[in-house]
Amino acid sequence: MSKVLMKxxxxxxxxxxxxxxxxxxxxxxxPQNEIPAYMAKRLPQAGGTFLQAESEVAAINMVYGAAGAxxxxxTSSSSPGIxxxxxxxxxxxxxxxxxxxxxIVRGGPGLGGIQPAxxxxxxxxxxxxxxDYHLVVLAPSTIQEMVDLVQEGFDIAxxxxxxxxxxGDGMLGQMMEPVEFxxxxxxxxxxxxxxxxxxxxxxxxxxxxxxxxxxxxxxNHVNKIYRKYQEIKANETMAECCNCEDAEIIVSAYxxxxxxxxxxxxxxxxxxxxVGLIRPITLWPFPTETFQEWAQRDHVKAFLTxxxxxxxxxxDVTLSIGGKKPSHFYGRTGGMVPNPADILAEIEKVxxxxx
Amino acid sequence: MAKVFERPKSLxxxxxxxxxxxxxxxxxxxxxxxxxxxxxxxKTIGVAPVGCAVxxxxxxxxxxQEAAHGRAPAVxxxxxxxxxxxxxxxxxxxxxxxxIGAAEIVHAANRGEKxxxxxxxxxxxxxxxxxxxxxxxxxxxxxxxxxxxxxETEGYPIRVSEMLATLEGxxxxxxxxxxxxxxxxxxxxxxxxxxxxxxxxxxFTLVEVLxxxxxxxxxxxxxxxxxLQDNMxxxxxxxxxxxxx
Amino acid sequence: MAKATFDENRCKGCELCVSVCPKKIxxxxxxxxxxxxxxxxxxxxxxxxxxxxxxxxxxxxxxxEVEK
Numbered sequence: 001m002s003k004v005l006m007k008x009x010x011x012x013x014x015x016x017x018x019x020x021x022x023x024x025x026x027x028x029x030x031p032q033n034e035i036p037a038y039m040a041k042r043l044p045q046a047g048g049t050f051l052q053a054e055s056e057v058a059a060i061n062m063v064y065g066a067a068g069a070x071x072x073x074x075t076s077s078s079s080p081g082i083x084x085x086x087x088x089x090x091x092x093x094x095x096x097x098x099x100x101x102x103x104i105v106r107g108g109p110g111l112g113g114i115q116p117a118x119x120x121x122x123x124x125x126x127x128x129x130x131x132d133y134h135l136v137v138l139a140p141s142t143i144q145e146m147v148d149l150v151q152e153g154f155d156i157a158x159x160x161x162x163x164x165x166x167x168g169d170g171m172l173g174q175m176m177e178p179v180e181f182x183x184x185x186x187x188x189x190x191x192x193x194x195x196x197x198x199x200x201x202x203x204x205x206x207x208x209x210x211x212x213x214x215x216x217x218x219x220n221h222v223n224k225i226y227r228k229y230q231e232i233k234a235n236e237t238m239a240e241c242c243n244c245e246d247a248e249i250i251v252s253a254y255x256x257x258x259x260x261x262x263x264x265x266x267x268x269x270x271x272x273x274x275v276g277l278i279r280p281i282t283l284w285p286f287p288t289e290t291f292q293e294w295a296q297r298d299h300v301k302a303f304l305t306x307x308x309x310x311x312x313x314x315x316d317v318t319l320s321i322g323g324k325k326p327s328h329f330y331g332r333t334g335g336m337v338p339n340p341a342d343i344l345a346e347i348e349k350v351x352x353x354x355x
Numbered sequence: 356m357a358k359v360f361e362r363p364k365s366l367x368x369x370x371x372x373x374x375x376x377x378x379x380x381x382x383x384x385x386x387x388x389x390x391x392x393x394x395x396x397x398k399t400i401g402v403a404p405v406g407c408a409v410x411x412x413x414x415x416x417x418x419x420q421e422a423a424h425g426r427a428p429a430v431x432x433x434x435x436x437x438x439x440x441x442x443x444x445x446x447x448x449x450x451x452x453x454x455i456g457a458a459e460i461v462h463a464a465n466r467g468e469k470x471x472x473x474x475x476x477x478x479x480x481x482x483x484x485x486x487x488x489x490x491x492x493x494x495x496x497x498x499x500x501x502x503x504x505x506x507e508t509e510g511y512p513i514r515v516s517e518m519l520a521t522l523e524g525x526x527x528x529x530x531x532x533x534x535x536x537x538x539x540x541x542x543x544x545x546x547x548x549x550x551x552x553x554x555x556x557x558x559f560t561l562v563e564v565l566x567x568x569x570x571x572x573x574x575x576x577x578x579x580x581x582x583l584q585d586n587m588x589x590x591x592x593x594x595x596x597x598x599x600x
Numbered sequence: 601m602a603k604a605t606f607d608e609n610r611c612k613g614c615e616l617c618v619s620v621c622p623k624k625i626x627x628x629x630x631x632x633x634x635x636x637x638x639x640x641x642x643x644x645x646x647x648x649x650x651x652x653x654x655x656x657x658x659x660x661x662x663x664x665e666v667e668k
Binding site: 356357358359360361362366370371373374375376377378379380381384535536539540569575576577580 | 601602603610612613614615616619620638651653654656657658659660661662664665666667668
């Protein structure tokens with residue numbers, strides 16, 4: 001298939017349809033509105049259902065119902081809307097339902113702004129809703145990668161019966177890039193014999209539930225989910241490493257910010273500064289071992305994490321490198337996007353030991 | 356001798372957790388009997404609420420999903436959109452449906468979701484210990500209206516059925532009661548009719564069932580039935596509120 | 601000829617069946633306590649049972665079966 005020029009949000013929607021998603025439940029919020037609009041147009045053509053819910057709260061609970069009924073289903077929103085969905089997300093994780101949730105992040109807290117940000121990192125990877133659970137959080141940095149990760153995300157969700165989040169930002173959602181929709185081979189996925197489809201006695205009665213009133217039973221349930229998380233950590237952790245082999249400074253960034261860091265790296269190279277990049281693609285599970293590995297190298301003198309937030313992922317970077325090397329941070333927030341020159345200045349500061 | 360009354364097949368043969376004299380058990384049985392009579396158990400998917408009926412998924416002998424507080428109509432909509440040929444019902448109390456889930460029920464009804472809601476109105480929160488519900492009557496004393504519900508500060512009891520009946524998407528809405536045998540028979544007919552309307556694809560259906568809460572009302576079960584009759588029915592008139600032709 | 605059978609151990613002693621029996625033959629068994637700790641409902645004078653099943657229809661715990 002040839003390349004087509006597409007807006008990030010529309011590419012996500014098309015990728016989902018091509019991945020077999022036939023149900024979308026959402027609520028309008030900027031800057032992700034192209035996703036529901038695209039779905040509203042395309043899903044009926046593909047024999048699917050688009051439904052604009054009365055709220056984000058309702059939308060995520062429709063996802064719960066549809067996922068429990070065995071469908072490949074998704075929702076999308078942006079930061080304040082994702083906050084509203086947290087209750088449902090916690091129930092979905094507790095009931096072990098697969099679904100895809102897209103967050104096209106905008107600046108916060110509160111109503112915040114509508115420009116791109118990465119300030120929902122904590123919310124995405126550390127829980128967000130109540131209880132012991134994790135989302136698998138995928139952070140694409142190009143529109144092509146967004147397309148690829150949508151398919152991958154649905155498969156991961158189905159394989160492990162766990163909600164998966166695509167963490168984008170307003171920049172990735174709104175920009176246009178050429179993308180290719182390759183026919184991808186789906187993973188071999190387990191049958192959804194647990195779904196509520198009507199019980200004819202040919203399998204155990206299906207009960208989708210996250211209530212376990214006996215504490216020992218609940219602990220067992222959570223332990224089971226956490227054994228699954230260990231498997232996800234072992235099998236699904238992804239990161240891109242760029243020019244780390246001889247780097248003196250390793251910059252860490254994800255999504256849009258990683259693209260800007262790459263420009264800063266080229267500027268640094270012209271100045272003779274050796275800079276590497278570790279770009280986590282899965283924010284949860286976090287590529288801890290990748291960081292540990294590079295932190296042990298003598299040629300690496302320091303780490304610099306760059307984010308469009310006040311410093312959230314940097315906490316995971318610092319934890320991962322475990323004090324072996326200094327960990328620095330540079331960020332812009334509120335919808336302000338760092339530029340390559342600013343990042344280069346930070347790299348030089350870190351290198352000069354002045355950070 | 357032939358059996359003239361036995362437990363319906365759609366109700367699992369285990370003890371229910373409800374307090375002595377609580378009418379939830381009667382309504383569970385009526386829903387199960389309607390499922391049996393229409394022979395729809397194998398294609399029914401139920402949605403349990405949060406509240407006293409939270410364990411309904413343990414009682415109905417069909418596939419079930421347990422929803423977050425108030426969200427059952429949204430969950431049911433998700434299920435029904437995926438399985439339009441199945442029968443989908445929610446079973447919700449007054450705190451769940453009329454308070455925290457007010458938006459979900461209004462919009463499910465307004466979209467004409469082809470689901471059936473069994474709405475238990477007993478004018479109080481049961482599971483959490485007898486707090487004021489949106490349907491608590493004026494001057495009714497509860498844990499959170501210890502001086503009686505006052506309209507100046509707590510507003511008026513909501514007549515859910517009448518409110519939803521104004522919506523175009525609602526196909527069948529009736530308020531029934533289970534305080535005596537005659538009314539129990541009528542309640543069962545209403546529930547059955549709601550399922551039939553759903554099977555015919557007519558739109559949203561809801562049966563509001565006036566019920567008791569002896570424990571939190573602080574009365575015996577028999578006194579509770581009398582209180583329901585004397586106090587609830589005058590404010591919540593029984594009957595069909597909407598019937599699409 | 602009719603008969604009401606009570607699953608006594610599941611009875612919660614709410615007495616609603618007593619209140620609806622037209623023949624006033626459903627009583628609480630004051631001489632015994634069931635597994636739940638209640639005096640269970642029972643019929644002592646079964647000959648008078650007309651098999652109307654009102655008791656069963658009123659029982660919230662579905663503990664009564666009626667034959668006729």
